[in-house]
Amino acid sequence: MVADIAYLEQSLQSSQQQVGALQASFARQRQAFAANPMPSAEQRIQWLKDLREVLLAQQDALVQAISADFGNRSADETLLAELMPSLHGIHYATQRLKKWMRPSRRRVALQFMPASAKVIYQPLGVVGIIVPWNYPLFLAMGPLVGALAAGNRVMIKMSESTPATSQLVKELLAQVFPEDLVSVALGEAEVGMAFSRLPFDHLLFTGATSVGRHVMRAAADNLTPVTLELGGKSPAIVSAEVPLRDAAERIAFGKTLNAGQTCVAPDYVLVPKERVEGFVEAYRAAVQGFYPQLADNPDYTAIINERQQQRLDGYLEDARSKGATVVPLFAEAQGRRMPHCLLLDVNDEMQVMQDEIFGPLLPIVPYEHIDDAFAYINLRPRPLALYYFGYDRGEQQRVLHETHSGGVCLNDTLLHVAQDDLPFGGIGPSGMGHYHGHEGFLTFSKAKGVLSKQRFNAARLIYPPYGKTLQKLVYKLFVR
Template sequence: MNHPASITLPSVIGTEELTAIFDTQQQAVRIHGAPSYKERIAALDAMLGMIKTNHDLLVATVCADFGNRSFAETQLSELMPIVNGIKHIRTHLKGWMRPSKRKVGMAFKPATARVMYQPLGVVGVLAPWNYPLTLTLVPLIEALAAGNRVMLKPSELTPRTADLLKRLLAETFPVEQVAVVIGDAALAGRFSELPFDHMLFTGSTSVGRHVMAAAARNLTPVTLELGGKSPVVIGADFPLKKAARLVAIGKFFNAGQTCVAPDYVMVPRHLVDTFAAELLDASKQLYPTIEGNKDYTSIISPRHYDRLMKMIEQASTAGARVWQHGTAGRTDSRKIPPTILTNVSLETDVMREEIFGPLLPVIAYDNLEQAITFINARAKPLALYGFSNNGTFIDQLLEQTRSGGVTINGTMLHATQDDLPFGGVGHSGTGAYHGYEGFVRLSHARGVFKLSRFNMSDKVSAPYGTMTRLVTRLMLGK
C-alpha cells in the first residue's frame, strides 16, 4: 500500500472539461434511459467491493488529510455508514422500485392509478471536508440506487482523499455513470451552475445560499444539508454523570467537526458547574492525553484552528469561565483540547456562529419553557438532543421546537439510522435523504392514470347536459 503522503495532489480542471463530463452523462441518460434493477444492484456491489478492497488506504488517506484523524473514528463514521447503507438499499431496492397503487376517485372509475419512481437524470454532489468519504459516497450510492448518473465535487480541504476517490471511482465506473471533478472553490461555483437534474450540497449555510442561487438559474432542485447550532437540553431528572459522558462522546468525536455535533448545552441553573466538571472529567476519560494521541483528531486547517482559538479568547475576554483539558497543542498539530465554557456572553462568536470544533458552551435555564423559548429564538438547528426519562418533558420539547432530527438520551445517533430521513429545516437545510427518503428524493414520482375500456369520462364534456349535471350533483352532494 502506498503511503497517502506520496499521492500526487490533483490539479484543477477547466470549465470546458467540466462541461464535457456533464454533457457525456446527459447523453448517456438520453441513450440508455433508466438502468434496470440488476444494473443498479451491480453498481452497489461494485461500490461495496471498492470500499472493502481499499479499506486501509481510505482510512490512512483521510488521516493524512487531517494531519491526524483517528482510524477508529473513520471506520465508525465513514466506512460503516457506507457499507451499512449499501446493504440496507440492496435489501429494499426491489420494493422501492415497484410501482405503488393509488386510489381512483369515484367519478373517474373504472380506471387505475399508480406511481412509478424514475431516475431524475444527472445528479451533482458537492461534498464537504469533515466526513470526506461518507458525505461524498452516501449521496452517490443513493443516487445510483435511484438510477441516476452522478458527478461528484469533493472538498479541496481534503485533497488526498479527493484524489484517491477520483482514481478509485474511475477504476470502478465509466465516466458516463460516475465522475469525480477536483478543484477549488471557483470550480465548485462553476459546478453549481451546471443544469443538473438535482443537486445535493453539504456544507455551511452561507455557501448553501450561493449554491441555491446558482441552481435557481437553471431551476435545478436542491437538497441542502447545512448545520447550525444544535442544542442539548438536560433534564434535572437525568443522571448528570451519564449525560456528561454521552454529550462528550458526541461533541469531541472528530474534534467536534461534525454538522450534528452538540453546539451548546442547556442545564438547570443549579447544576451548571457540576455538569461542566463532569463533562471535563468525561473528556479526560475519553482522551487521557491530547498532543500525540492518535484517537484525538486534529483541526482540518490552520484557518479553522485560528478561528476556534479566537473564539475561546473572545469568550474568555467577555467573562466566560474556560474549563479545558490541557492546553492547545503545537500549531503544526492543530489540536485544540476539549473546552467547556460557562458564563458565556450571548454576543460572542461562540454563541452566534456554528462552532465546528471541540468548544462547548453550557447555558443555564430555570425551567423547560425558558429553554424552549431560548432555542426557538434562534434559527432551526440541524439536530436537537434531549436528556430525560420524563415522558412529559421529552414530549413538550419535541412538540414545541423544530429541528432537522432528534436523538433522545444520546447525541448524533439519529443520523446513523438507515431507515430514518436525515436533513435540515429552515437555515439548517432543505430536503432529506438516507435510505428510502434518499431513493425518493433522487427519483421522479411519476403519476400514471389509466382509463378502463368501459370508462365514460368522455361523456362529461361540452355541450354540458344531463350527464354533467348527474356527475356534479353526485360529487357535490346536491
C-alpha cells in the first residue's frame, strides 16, 4: 500500500514536471517566432531538407522502434505507409514552396480604383500537433512538414502507446532542430490534455472522435483553431457487376494493412445480396494469398497492445451473442497477431456496427439495390473515407454526388491519402479541416488580404457630407 502511494506521488510529480516543461517550451517558441515572424523560403526549404536527411539516415532504427511498440509491425508496412509518404511529402513541399509563398494577385472593383489587391501567406506562429499510435511516424511528419513549410514553430505530442518510437522521434528531431523551432513532448493522457490547453495559433489532432471532442473543448477556451483528423466507419461498396476478385483483393489490402489499425481502413462492406457468398470466398482467397500463415509471419502486424486486443475480442463476443456469424480466415491466433475475421448477419445493435473497428474484423452488409447502399451510408455519420468498386462510370458519378465522406477511392482503398496533391480531411464526426500538400501549407498559414493605394485617393469623392452630385452618380452606377 505504501509502495502504491509512493508510485502515485512520483507519477503525479513527473506529470507536473512535464506540464511545466510544456509551458516553458511554448514560451520559448513564441519568443523565437516573434524574433523571426516571416522565415524566408530558403530557410524553410533547409528545415525540410534537414528533416528528410535524418529520416533517411535513421530509417532502420525507426522501423525497429515501431515494430517493438507493436509487438510486431511489418517492416515493409512501415516503409510503405510511414517512411515513403513522409519523404514524398517533404520532396513535394520543397519543390513547390516558393510558388506557394508567392503573393496571390486579386481583382479590385472599378469603383475602388486606383488600387491593387493581393493575398499574402503569413505563418500563424506556434502550431501544436497531437499524434496517434497507429502511424506514429507519418502522422507526426505529415503535419510537421506542412507547418514548417508555412514558416511556423511546432510542438508535437507523441502517443504514450508507442514509447520506443516516441522517444526516438524526440531524439532525432532534437538532432536537427533547436527546441525553439521544433520540440517533442512525451507523457500520459494528462500531459496530452495539458498540451491541448496551450494557447496555440493552430492545433492539429489525429485520433478517436471521442477524444477529438475533448481536444476541441480545450482549444475553445483559447479560441485556438483546430484541424481534427478523426475516423468513423468508412464503407466499401461492391457493385453488382465488378469482378469479385478485383474488389476483394483491393479491399483486403486496405483492411489487412497494419492489421486494420488505420483510420481510413474499410470498416464494413456493402455487397449485393446474391453476391455475398462469392465475395466471402474471393476475400478469403485474397487474405490467405497475402498471408499464407499467421504464426511467425513477419508480414502480419500485431494489435498494438492488450487493451486494444481486449476491445476487439469484446466486439467479437458481442457480435456472436447477438446473432452474427463469424468467419475466421485463420485457424488460431498467435499472441497479439489477431486472426482476420469476416462477420455476417450483422445488425445495428452490435458494437462492431456502432464503433470504428480499428482492427482485422470486417462486417459484410447485404443490399438489394445500389440505392439501398447509398441510403444505408447516408443514414449514418459521415465517414472519413468511402470506397466504391465498379467500372460503370454513371454509377461512379452517383457515388460522388449522392454520398458524403472526407475522401473517396474508386476501385481502390487507402491510396488517396498518399497523393500529395490531394487534400486530406474528414467531414462532421470524421473530422474538420484539411492538410497534406498545398492544403497543409494553407491550413498552417494566415491568408491575409492586402489592399494598396498610393497618393491619389478617389475615395474622397464619397466622404461626408453626403448628398453630393458625384455621390448620387456613384449610387446610380454601382447600386444596382
